[in-house]
Amino acid sequence: MWRFLTYMDNSGLYVGLDIGTTSIKVIVAEKVKGQLNVIGVGNQPSNGLSRGVIVDIDQAADAIRSAVNQAQEKASIEIKDVIVSVPANMLRIEPCNGLITLDDQSREITEEDVRNVAASALGTSLPQEREIIDIQPEEFIVDGFDGIKDPRGMVGVRLEMRGKLISGSKGIMHNLQKAVTKAGLNIVSTVLTPLAESHVVLNDGEQDFGTIIVDLGGGQTTASVIHDHQLKYATTDPEGGTFITKDISIVLNTSMNNAEKIKRDYGYADSLQASADNEFPVEVVGQSEPTYIDERYLAEIIEARLSQIFDRIKDRLNQIQAILT
Template structure:
C-alpha cells in the first residue's frame, strides 16, 4: 500500500500541545514542521475548557504551518488512555450464498458487525484491532481479500473510552478550525513506533511519563493487551520542588530541567544550585543531591503504584522489559531508578528525527508514523470505527440543535422559573433600596 503524502499528528498533553507535520516519500517518513505550545484548558490529559484548549491548539498549529510552509486542515488526533477498556470482539457476515471473492467492502462490513456491542451510553468505541479473519471455518488469515468464500468472520479487540472525553477532544479540535481525519489511541500508536518487532511479539511494557499523568501499556503478540494510568506526572514533581524550596513554579521547572536527577545516588553534594526563594532578595544555595531527593521521592511514588498494577497481571515477567518515554523520561538517572524499582531491564526511547530528539515528542511522532504505516486491512477496519463515530456525533449534533430550536420557540419551565425569580429579586432589591434612602 502506498501511503505517500503529508500527515499531521496532534498530541494534546497536559503541559504542552505538539503538532508534527511529516511527509512520507517511498516509505521514508520525514518531519518537515513542528509546533509546540503551552497547554491550556487541560488537566491530567483531559480537556476541561474547550475554548482555551482550542486556542492552544491553534497556536501550535500556526507554528507548524509556518515551519512547514503549508496550510494545515486535516489532523490525526491522539486519544489519552483515561478510563480505557479493551475487550474481545467477533464479527460475522455472509459474503454470498453461492460464494464469491471477498472484497474491501466485505472487510469493512465484518469489522462493522464486530463493533455491534452493548456498550453503556457513557462509552464510545475508539479503535478495533483485528487479530485474525476466518473464511468458511479456515482461521489464522491476516488478509482475506481475494479469497473465495460464503462466510467471513473476524476476531479481535475493541477499544472503548469515555464518550465525554472523546466528545470534548473532538469539539476542541473542530473549534480550532481543523478536520479530524482519525482519532487514534496514543499508547497504541506509541507501541507501534517505539517497540521493535521482537519487543511487540514477546511482550514489553511501555511507560510514558507525561506532564500531567503517567501511562503504562502492555504489548504482547503485536497486540495492546493492557493499559493503566497514574494521575501524576512531571507537573507534580515541579509542584514538589516549588513547595519544598518555597520558589515559584517557573523557577521550580527551571531547576528540574537544568539541575534535576531522578536518582539521588547519581547527584553531587558538592555542586551548588541557586534557588530564588519567594520573599528573599538573594538566592538560597542548596546542593544538587537535595534537589534530586525531592524529585526521586515523587518518581519513586509513581513507579510504586505502576508496579503494583503490573504485578497483578504478571506483566513484569515479559522478556521485553520496560521502555521509558515521555517528557519526564528526559531526567538523568530515570533509567537507573526504574531498573532498581522494577528489577528488570529498562531502556530509554528518544526519537531520532532531526529537531525531535527529546522523549516528549514521542507521542506526536508516533501518531503520524502509525497512521502512515496502516495496512489496507487496518484502514478498512478503522473506516468502520470512523463511520460509527461520525454517526454518533451527527446524532448528538441534531439533538443539540433541536433542543436549541425548541428553546427559542417557547420558554421551558426552568427558564420561566428563573425569569420569575429574577423579577422577585429585582422587587426585593428595590424595596431595600427605597427603605435605606
C-alpha cells in the same frame, strides 16, 4: 465511529495534533524518498484542559489554533487537515467477538469477509455514554480452527474473529472533536497515542514479543502494554512531571518556574546517579541570596514522587499479570 488510520494529504505532508495534559503540540512532516522529515512544529500550554480532558472548548480551540499557527509559520504552509492522537486516559479496552457464515458451501475467504466479521463485532453492547474508537483483531477462526492471523485465501463456511474493542467516552470525544473543529481544522484520522508511541520507540521484535511503555507526561503518567503489535492494556496514573515540579517548589521554597528549570538542568530520576559534591544555587522565596543544594538532595525529591507513581502503576500491571517475574 473513530478509526485508527494512516493519512497523508496530496502534498505528501502529515500533520499531527497531540492534545496533552500540559501542552498542545503540532508537528508537520514531509515524506521524501520513503522517509519523514519534520519541517514544522508548534507547542502551546494546554489551556482549557484538566487532567488531559477538555473542560473549556473555546480556550482549548484557541490553544490549538496558536500551536497550529506556530507550525504553519515554520513549515511555510497552511494547515487545514490534521491527524489527532487519542490518549490512553480516554480509552477502555475489552474483549470482543465477531461471527459470520460465509455460504452453504465452503468457499475462499475474501477481504470483504474479513471486514464483515470485524463489523459484526461492532454489535458488542456498550454503555450509552461510550462509543467505539477501534477494533483490533487478535485471531481468526475458520470452521473451528483457531490461531489464524490472516484468513484471506483460506476456504471455509464459518468465520469468527476474536479481538479487542477500544471505546471512549462520547462526551470527551465530542469535546475533543468540537475544539479541533472550532480551531478551523478538519480531523482526517485519529491514532491511539500508545500505538503511535510504540512505532516510535520500539523495534519490530519488541512490539511483537511484548513491551510495557511508560509515558511520564506533565499531568499524568501512562503505562501501555504492547504485544503482537497491538495495544492490549493501558492504565493512567493521575500524577506526572508537574507533581515533581511542585514537590521541588515546596521542599526548596522556590517558585514553580525556578523549580521546573532546576528539575530540567540538574535533576536525576535515580539518586544513585546524582553527585552530592555538585551544588547549584536556588532562588528562595523571601531571601535576597540564593541557597545552595546538591544534586543528590534534588534527586531524592524527584525519586520519592517517581517511586509513588511507579509503585501504583506496577500494582495495576500486576493485577493483569503483565509483568513477568
